[in-house]
Amino acid sequence: MPSDKSSDATSFDVRHEPQHSRYSATVDGALAVADYHRDVNVIAFTHTEVPPAIQGRGVASALAQRALDDARAAGARVIPACEFFARYMDEHPEYDDLRAAKPNVEG
Secondary structure, eight states: OOEEEEOOOOOOEEEEEGGGTTTEETTTTEEEEEEEEEETTEEEEEEEOHHHHHTTSSSHHHHHHHHHHHHHHHOOOEEEEEESHHHHHHHOOOGGGBBBBOOOOOO
């Protein structure tokens, strides 16, 4: 996944920080993050946190959009393990093709 800076339509400066396994954005001095774990070509987004002072401004959505766009560019599959990423992907079907296949468990 690319590690350069980018800006999305909401103009938040979202950074990929692979050394910390996260995406981040600092808005008005507050740090928002989307943490992930990567295993070969599967990325599990495990936690998204936006400080109360900057909630409701689309920061988490900007993090998710950048992270999912990077996953697509890298040819990776995604597990939306945190509630926010799961909801974001449900609300944005354009990312459905990134979902990692669920294991087939038969009883």
